[in-house]
Amino acid sequence: MTDALFVLFAVVSVGGAVGVVTGRSPVASLLFMVATLASLAGIYVLLEAHFLAAIQVLVYAGAIMVLFLFVIMLLNLGHDYRADLRFGSWSLLSVVVVGLTASVLVQGITGSEADAFGGHLADPAAAAAIDLAVAEKGAVGAIADPLFTDYVVAFEVIGLLLLVAIVAAVVLAKPRGRSEDA
Amino acid sequence: MLAPAIYLSAALFAIGTLGVIVRRNAIIIFLCIELQLNAVNLAFVALSRHVGIEGQIYVFFVMTVAAAEAAVGLAIIISIFRHYETVNVDKFNVLKW
Numbered sequence: 001m002t003d004a005l006f007v008l009f010a011v012v013s014v015g016g017a018v019g020v021v022t023g024r025s026p027v028a029s030l031l032f033m034v035a036t037l038a039s040l041a042g043i044y045v046l047l048e049a050h051f052l053a054a055i056q057v058l059v060y061a062g063a064i065m066v067l068f069l070f071v072i073m074l075l076n077l078g079h080d081y082r083a084d085l086r087f088g089s090w091s092l093l094s095v096v097v098v099g100l101t102a103s104v105l106v107q108g109i110t111g112s113e114a115d116a117f118g119g120h121l122a123d124p125a126a127a128a129a130i131d132l133a134v135a136e137k138g139a140v141g142a143i144a145d146p147l148f149t150d151y152v153v154a155f156e157v158i159g160l161l162l163l164v165a166i167v168a169a170v171v172l173a174k175p176r177g178r179s180e181d182a
Numbered sequence: 183m184l185a186p187a188i189y190l191s192a193a194l195f196a197i198g199t200l201g202v203i204v205r206r207n208a209i210i211i212f213l214c215i216e217l218q219l220n221a222v223n224l225a226f227v228a229l230s231r232h233v234g235i236e237g238q239i240y241v242f243f244v245m246t247v248a249a250a251e252a253a254v255g256l257a258i259i260i261s262i263f264r265h266y267e268t269v270n271v272d273k274f275n276v277l278k279w
Contacts, residue, residue, distance in 0.1 A: 013190065014193055014194065017194050017197040018197060021204070055245060056240070091203040110189075168253075168254050169253040
């Protein structure tokens with residue numbers, strides 16, 4: 001059952017990703033992207049990361065994609081059906097290089113199925129520890145507990161980063177004043 | 183479940199890279215960068231089953247940075263569109279020699 005669901009979500013996410021790259025209209029690409037993000041949320045559930053699956057749907061498929069759609073509608077780009085693919089020998093070469101690098105990395109990580117990382121980093125109790133934390137504190141608490149203790153500095157810094165991003169977005173997107181027009 | 187998830191992550195990252203290289207529409211290029219970020223997120227979540235809960239916390243931070251990056255990047259696209267009336271990156275050639 002789990003394997004069948006994984007195959008379903010994997011096919012939908014890869015198909016959506018191909019649709020993003022080949023979509024004629026920006027709106028079509030965006031809707032393919034939503035399908036990819038939603039099926040990735042399903043895969044997160046299969047990997048027992050329930051909180052991240054909820055965040056993926058709420059923040060990514062919800063908020064960020066609506067932001068993209070808002071900009072496409074604002075700039076009125078939805079009717080732009082001209083093909084803008086640019087295939088050249090360099091682009092194909094770079095994709096081949098990225099594909100080979102990715103497959104080498106995959107081979108390195110999953111090479112020995114018995115113990116990932118060749119036994120260097122893998123903690124056999126990690127999955128059991130995560131399941132125990134989820135059972136004790138719930139899906140949110142299992143993430144929130146380390147987030148507000150060990151990673152609290154990073155959490156505060158990321159809050160500051162969001163504030164800076166909001167101010168930067170307002171400053172960049174706001175129309176220039178008349179005095180600066182010249 | 184580790185190996186298939188990592189393979190899927192690699193495939194999504196390669197497709198995202200292809201999109202960044204072959205598309206000329208700045209918004210689609212931006213979408214493909216988000217696709218690459220999501221591919222890495224998937225690898226983090228899959229590896230968290232083998233390393234620890236830290237993988238999921240990194241994904242939380244990556245999503246936050248992605249949201250901030252989307253806000254600033256789309257603001258830049260709006261600002262450029264106001265000047266050039268297009269989002270085709272071939273037209274933005276002032277910084278090219």
